[in-house]
Structure formats: structure tokens, C-alpha cells
Amino acid sequence: MEKNINELKEVITHSKRITVLTGAGISAESGVPTFRGSGGIWRNYQVTDVATPQAFARDPELVWEFYNWRRDLISKITFNPGHKALVTLEKHVNDFTLITQNVDGLHREAGSQRLLEIHGNFWEVTCTKCSKVTMDRSQNMGTLPKCSQCGGLLRPHVIWFGESLDPDIIHKAIEASQNCDLMLIVGTSGVVQPAASLAYQAKAEGAVVAEINIEQTPQSGHMDFVLTGPAGKILPMLVEDFN
Ligand code: BV8
Ligand code: ZN
Numbered sequence: 023m024e025k026n027i028n029e030l031k032e033v034i035t036h037s038k039r040i041t042v043l044t045g046a047g048i049s050a051e052s053g054v055p056t057f058r059g060s061g062g063i064w065r066n067y068q069v070t071d072v073a074t075p076q077a078f079a080r081d082p083e084l085v086w087e088f089y090n091w092r093r094d095l096i097s098k099i100t101f102n103p104g105h106k107a108l109v110t111l112e113k114h115v116n117d118f119t120l121i122t123q124n125v126d127g128l129h130r131e132a133g134s135q136r137l138l139e140i141h142g143n144f145w146e147v148t149c150t151k152c153s154k155v156t157m158d159r160s161q162n163m164g165t166l167p168k169c170s171q172c173g174g175l176l177r178p179h180v181i182w183f184g185e186s187l188d189p190d191i192i193h194k195a196i197e198a199s200q201n202c203d204l205m206l207i208v209g210t211s212g213v214v215q216p217a218a219s220l221a222y223q224a225k226a227e228g229a230v231v232a233e234i235n236i237e238q239t240p241q242s243g244h245m246d247f248v249l250t251g252p253a254g255k256i257l258p259m260l261v262e263d264f265n
Contacts, residue, residue, distance in 0.1 A: 047209020107257035
């Protein structure tokens with residue numbers, strides 16, 4: 023492991039363009055449960071009950087109960103050294119893109135600028151009637167929150183399963199994956215599409231790909247580097263010479 027970290031630090035110093043993809047694992051050390059690990063969110067909630075447009079049409083109150091629970095949880099915690107290390111990296115690389123599957127807003131809070139929130143951000147809400155998007159940091163939005171402009175029912179501004187990602191955002195994510203020298207894949211199980219295909223696209227275009235995770239994933243075999251350990255520990259080590 024020691025050898026890998028030093029070698030990867032070497033690759034970082036020689037990379038002109040670095041792209042990073044993060045998943046729920048980077049927020050785990052802040053106290054946010056992941057989706058599929060032990061104690062994962064989807065163990066208590068059926069995805070199909072709370073993270074699809076059909077679920078929202080069927081039982082919007084249950085869906086808002088789920089998102090209010092996550093709002094309350096995230097409002098009590100903050101970003102961790104893993105998020106902060108990516109802000110340091112962004113400052114020291116002349117071409118940097120951070121792609122996140124997370125909707126918790128912690129990368130924004132930590133100060134990341136070149137950020138693509140490909141699954142949205144649950145601190146933003148969209149009106150199902152007039153499509154107005156607003157930022158709302160309330161811990162609890164109430165059972166069926168309504169739009170102040172038109173009275174329509176509000177929904178979290180996130181991409182649910184079965185919904186297409188914003189074409190402009192996913193285009194930028196694909197471009198950043200296909201044109202980087204190095205791609206770091208941090209804290210993701212590599213299950214959800216189309217995010218999971220970005221690492222393969224980077225590799226196909228000749229980038230070095232490095233996975234940082236506490237366990238092996240289905241993608242580990244395709245990686246040039248597999249650093250096993252918590253992101254909150256490994257990422258700061260990768261950027262320690264920049265501080
Ligand atoms: C779409 C928002 C077109 C909601 C989320 C192709 C093949 C197969 C299936 C599909 C496909 N194309 C589309 C699909 C269907 C579906 C899909 O991928 N299903 C999967 C489950 C098979 N995809 C979609 O529907 C996407 N839409 O493609 O549109 C379309 C349209 C109609 C019909 C078909 C296609 C939309 C996907 C977006 C869904 N929305 N989030 C919300 O969050 O409230 S996804 C949800 O999962 C979260 O965003 C989460 O981030 C994401 C991915 O999970 P991970 O981040 O990887 O989290 P996970 O818990 O799984 O893993 C955590 C990892 O961290 C673990 O590996 C763990 O070991 C590690 N870890 C833990 N602690 C640490 C750590 N690592 C480092 N340090 C630590 N301390
Ligand atoms: Zn409205």
C-alpha cells in the first residue's frame with residue numbers, strides 16, 4: 023500500500039488534468055450512511071418506495087419523510103478531511119473536475135468549485151407544476167411542501183432511478199472522464215449507471231485510473247491503482263505535499 027500511495031502521488035504531480043468521481047463512501051466518515059454497505063440506507067428503505075418518480079406519484083408523503091430524514095441527518099454533520107483534500111487538489115491542478123453522485127451538498131460546503139452534481143442536490147427543490155428550482159436548507163420541509171409561487175407540490179431536485187440525468191451535466195462529466203490524465207474513483211460501489219461507466223471511459227482514452235475504497239468493488243480489476251482504506255485518511259495523504 024505504501025508503494026502505491028507514493029507512486030500515485032508521483033502520477034498526480036505529473037498530471038495536467040485530473041477528474042475525480044465520488045460516491046456515498048466519501049461522506050461516510052462525516053456520519054452519513056452509505057446506500058449499500060452495512061447500515062446502508064437502502065436496507066431500511068426500498069429504493070422503489072422512495073427514489074423513483076413512480077414512488078413520488080404513489081406516496082409523496084413517504085418520499086418526503088425519507089428526504090426530511092436525510093435533511094435532518096445531514097444538517098447535523100459537516101464535510102470531512104476527504105472532501106477538504108479534494109478542494110486542495112483542485113487548487114493545485116490546472117485542469118480539475120469533481121463529479122459526484124452524492125446529493126448531500128458536502129462537496130459544495132467544503133469549497134469545491136469545479137463540481138458536477140450528476141444526481142442533483144437534495145437541498146434544492148423543484149416545483150412539479152411551474153418547475154421553479156429553489157435552494158431550501160430547512161431541516162424539515164413538512165409532509166407535502168408547496169411552491170410559494172404557484173402552490174404546486176415541491177420535490178427534491180435529485181435524479182431518481184429511472185429518470186434521465188441532465189444532458190448538459192452528463193456531457194460535461196463524460197468529457198472530463200475522456201480527456202483526463204488521471205481519474206480517481208472514490209467511495210463508490212460502481213453499481214449505478216451511467217456514473218459507473220465513467221471510469222471505463224477514462225481508461226479507454228488512456229487515463230490512469232485509481233480506486234480509493236475500504237473494500238474491493240466490481241471495478242477494482244480494471245484499475246491501475248487500488249488503494250484500500252478510508253477516503254478521509256488516503257486523500258489527505260495524496261495531497262499532503264501541496265499543503
Ligand atoms: C438513467 C439520487 C436513463 C437519489 C441516485 C444500465 C444498466 C443497469 C441499470 C441501468 C442502466 N441504465 C440505467 C439503469 C437504471 C439505474 C441503475 O443504474 N440502477 C442500478 C441500481 C442497477 N440508473 C438510473 O435509473 C439512472 N438514470 O440511467 O436514465 C434511463 C431512463 C429510464 C430507464 C433506464 C435508463 C439514474 C441513477 C441515479 C439514481 N439516483 N441518487 C438520492 O440519492 O436520494 S443514485 C444513489 O446511488 C446515490 O446517488 C448514490 O451516490 C448512488 C451510487 O451509490 P454509491 O455512491 O456508490 O454508494 P454505495 O453505498 O453503493 O457505495 C458506497 C461505497 O463507498 C462502497 O463501495 C463502500 O465500500 C465505500 N465506502 C464506505 N465507506 C468508505 C468507502 N470508501 C472510502 N472511504 C470510506 N470511509
Ligand atoms: Zn410552482
